[in-house]
Amino acid sequence: MSSSRIILLVEDNPDDVDLTQRAFQRAGVTHPLEVVEDGMDALDYLFGRGVFSHRRHEPLPSLVLLDLKLPRLGGHEVLRQIRADPRTRFLPVVILTSSDEEKDLVESYSHGCNSYVRKPVSYNEFVEAARQLGVYWLELNRSPLPGVSG
């Protein structure tokens, strides 16, 4: 499976979705941004289940931007299940959240997130963050192919 160059954004707040899309656009990150609004949808999307069963054989996204506070299934649990499944074990997951509670940081890293970015209030700073994330995770970083056991 080749890299899809898709970015999956797991975010329930439509304002944040809109702003994130704009920020990536403005930062010159041209990769397609797919959006799911809660944790259950995120897992269904990744594993091709439920409304996303048509995606069963589609390639996985190159990067998951995961919010922590989500309806139905929270970000921590989504991350835990992603890491528990051999297909998504090495999938790059960046936590993108408003929280900078130590507790959240510790839990995210212990579940195996690849990075933790706090959404800044200032839009300009957010654009800069989006730019750096795009450059680093989609251009610079290399990940093993999905399903490879390590």
Add this chain to the structure above:
Amino acid sequence: MPLTDPLRFRRLLLRAILLPVGLLLVLAGILLGTVNGLIQAQEKARHYQEAITRLEQVRQLFIDRETGLRGYLLTGEPAFLEPYHAAGQQLPRALEELERGLAGAPGQGTWMEEVRGRWREWERVADAQLSLFRQGGDWLSLVRSGAAKARMDALRSTLDTIRAEELRRATRQGLEAERAGRTVLIAGGLWTLAVGGLLAWLSRRQLLTLARGYDASLAQVHAQADALRASEARLESRVAWRTLELTAANKELESFSYSVSHDLRSPLRAIDGFAQALREDEGERLSAEGLRLLTRLQGAATRMGQLIDDLLQLSRVTRAELRREPVDLSAIATSVLQELRQRESGRDVTCSVQSGLSVRGDPRLLRVLLENLLGNAWKFTSKRSGAHIELFAETADGVTHYAVRDNGVGFDMAYAGKLFSPFQRMHKPSEFPGTGIGLATVQRIVHRHGGDISAQAAPGGGATFRFTLQEARA
């Protein structure tokens, strides 16, 4: 009745000892009296026995005299007269002794008179016989007349009477003594039995009283211990309940802070973001005033974001579990100042940090503390050249004070009363930006370490913040 009254206990104890001792003394007195009576009775019995012995002696002397005389008369041998004379010599004394021995006997005087009288009569006849024999007279017819024999028989009869009477008295006295002895034995035994029984009964009663008192005291002690345990348990359960409540309140506060951190910031981000989008997308169509308003809007959103972050920090400082470990205050200060210098590289600030300031405390909280104090110093020296910021320690009365001093704008001490309360500011926002939460956070950190903080400043004369960190005593 509990034996809590020591006087009562002493009285009881005294009675338990004094009563048996008293009763035994009475017993001993009575026994002594009776034994004394017994001894006296025996003494009397011996007395009678002695009188009888003397009586026998007298009788023997009379026999000696009679037989001595008779032998002499029959043989003419003077040798036979020896016992006659010896007895004659001894008799007066023997009679005196007999009289003494009979002292106290009711017939003593009469008896002795009779004995002496009859003896004198016999002596007269005996003398007559003897003188007739020596003169060669007819002593034999005198003997034959039986005058001497009759007199001697009368004398013997008197002695027999006395003997019988004395024997009777001796027997009676012996019986009396025997009865007294028996009485002593029986009375002593009975008395001992009675006293023993009484003592046993009294001891039992007193022991029971003591035991009851002891039981009562024990019950009281038990009751007190139970009450103590109960109140302890109540206290413990109350503490546990309070702890539970506090834990719940803390949890609630934590989730509240989490919500504030997460949810309150999102709309702000949207405000700033969409204002920026408006500026970018529609900027050309907006007037200069419209663009200026957009800038104000974004500035307000940014400031509110900062306010939320500062409030969160203040709340976190209160909630966070305090760790106690060795912390190098100097190293933290140096690192904080380095960051400040990097953020504003154009500033000309002389910093001096006393080296080797090591304390025990929470490294994260102490970093927040220094970030705020040094950040303030950095901020309030921004409007002058030759800015100077220092961190040093002073020890007075065994207490170490740590001080952050700057030569910035300072402030009027008249307004310093609420310096450490949240949202209190000493300067206009147009002069120096800030939320007024930093020093409140600093004070909480110091208080949580058991220390204290104070400020000293003058308008235009810089400010010095001194704090202590009470080290936990092992």
